[in-house]
Structures are given as structure tokens and as C-alpha cells.
Amino acid sequence: MRLPPLLKWPGGKGRLATKLEQMIPPHRVYVEPFAGGSALFFRKSLAKVNVLGDKDPWPIQFFNRVRLGGLRKCRGGIKVSRGLFDRSLQGKHSRSACYQLARSVLSYHGDRATFGAAARRGNLESAQKLRRNLPKYEQKLRRANLRIGGFDGTMKAYDAPDAFHFLDPPWPLESGYSERHYHGGGKRKGSKKPKTKAPSDRRAFDPAYVRDVADKMKGAVLIIYGDHPSVRQAFGKMNGKNGWQVFTMKVATNKGIGGMEQRVNILAYKPARKR
Numbered sequence: 001m002r003l004p005p006l007l008k009w010p011g012g013k014g015r016l017a018t019k020l021e022q023m024i025p026p027h028r029v030y031v032e033p034f035a036g037g038s039a040l041f042f043r044k045s046l047a048k049v050n051v052l053g054d055k056d057p058w059p060i061q062f063f064n065r066v067r068l069g070g071l072r073k074c075r076g077g078i079k080v081s082r083g084l085f086d087r088s089l090q091g092k093h094s095r096s097a098c099y100q101l102a103r104s105v106l107s108y109h110g111d112r113a114t115f116g117a118a119a120r121r122g123n124l125e126s127a128q129k130l131r132r133n134l135p136k137y138e139q140k141l142r143r144a145n146l147r148i149g150g151f152d153g154t155m156k157a158y159d160a161p162d163a164f165h166f167l168d169p170p171w172p173l174e175s176g177y178s179e180r181h182y183h184g185g186g187k188r189k190g191s192k193k194p195k196t197k198a199p200s201d202r203r204a205f206d207p208a209y210v211r212d213v214a215d216k217m218k219g220a221v222l223i224i225y226g227d228h229p230s231v232r233q234a235f236g237k238m239n240g241k242n243g244w245q246v247f248t249m250k251v252a253t254n255k256g257i258g259g260m261e262q263r264v265n266i267l268a269y270k271p272a273r274k275r
């Protein structure tokens, strides 16, 4: 049941899922409280209990529609089509899994606001392979507990000594990235309305707050962040404390059209508390 992510999502971990999978300790409960496109969930094998949570209802409602068979109705598949993308933005289609998928994979970096399919054919091909893989996606999602809500509530609700929490939080607000993508979604040119309407909770954008919530968990925690001064500040002195290991990982990422660049990620791992 190793599957590529269905959605294209800002900060999605599709490219890193294989590496991250190797860092997963044995666990009974899998908790992904910043689910977004849930790349690692789709990549890894299922646990006994699987939890996907996000404060933004959009991906969670999409996953629920998928497991109820919503993608079986996509007539004509998902093509690289500006017209299809524009239709996917219309309110009347907002409850259709097919249009939701089109809106995500046809957008620029998964922002669900700007047409940008041409630059990312990879995701699109995986969307077209969908028909073959669909029963597997549905089956896997049927095994997940889907939760709309803040990451801290999700973690507390499912924490246990044999839980594993995988945290891929939004970037710190100072980076500007989260402001554009998750925290009210930035603004379209000439518009007062945010591009997307992801509900916000400023604490999730503070690496020190995320660290403190993670530190209190009985279960193991793996956190991945992009390299940013406030992340370094929050995790710099954690090495060795309470079993935390902090390390970096270089990853090749798309620079946009015309190339790749090496980006540094900061990873922090806390083992489960000894019983």
C-alpha cells in the first residue's frame, strides 16, 4: 500500500517520504496532526490506529470524500486544462472530490489559487494513474481517523507510549511562506480576499510552541522543518535533552522552472518515554 500523495500541497513531503519512512520507529498508533496532503501516510504501511488531522478542513474533507468513493465519478479524468482549473474554483464544485483534486494538482505549488499545472507534470501523471490505484487509496483512507482541528488537540487525544507522531508544521510566520500558504493564504493581486481560507492558530507557526507540545508526549515524535533562524533557535539546545536528537538533511528541491537546488531541513526526533 505504498502510494504517492494524491494532492499537491504547499510544503508536501512527497519527495522526502522514502527517507522519512526509514526513520519511523515501531508503533501501534500513527498520528499526523499537520496532515495537508499526508505524503508520509500514503507512503508508509498502516498502523493499528491511524490519525490524520489538520486545522484546515479542506484536505480532511477531501480524504473523507475519497474514501466514500468520490473520485470514482471523475468523468474524463484530470487533464492539464485551464478550463477545468477555473471550474474547480467555483463554489458549486467545492464539495466534489474530483474538482478538489483538479484544483490541487493543477495549481501552482498546490496553492489551490493559481493555475500552474505545466510546471509540475509529475503530480499530474500520478493523478492520471489514479483509476488503477483508486481502490488502494480508498482502502487506506478508510483505515484513518480523520480529524479537523488543531495539532495539539489531535496529539493529546491519541498520545500513548506506543504512538508515533509525525509533525510537518507550517513554516514560521517570519518566513513569509506560511503567511502566503496557510495563514489566511495571502492575497490575490487586486483582491482583498485571501487566496485560501485556512483557519489560523498562531501557535502552530511558532517552532518553540510546537517543540514544547511535542516534548510532553509519551509517544515518539519526529518533526521536520525547513531551515530558518527561529527553528534553529527553538531546537538548537534540545540535543540530548529528554532523548531529543536534532540533525539536518539536505534535499534537492525544485527551484521553479529551470532547475533544482539543495535545501536544508532540520529534523528533531524524540523517542517514546520509557514505560
Ligand SMILES: C[S@@+](CC[C@H](N)C(=O)[O-])C[C@H]1O[C@@H](n2cnc3c(N)ncnc32)[C@H](O)[C@@H]1O
Pocket: 009, 010, 011, 012, 013, 014, 033, 034, 035, 036, 037, 038, 039, 040, 053, 054, 055, 056, 149, 150, 151, 152, 168, 169, 170, 171, 182, 198, 200, 201, 204
Ligand atoms: C507543511 S503542511 C503539511 C504537508 C504534509 N506533510 C504533506 O505531505 O502534504 C502544514 C499543514 O499544517 C496545517 N496547519 C496549520 N496550522 C495548523 C494547526 N494549528 N493545527 C493543525 N494543522 C495546522 C496546514 O493547514 C497545512 O496543511
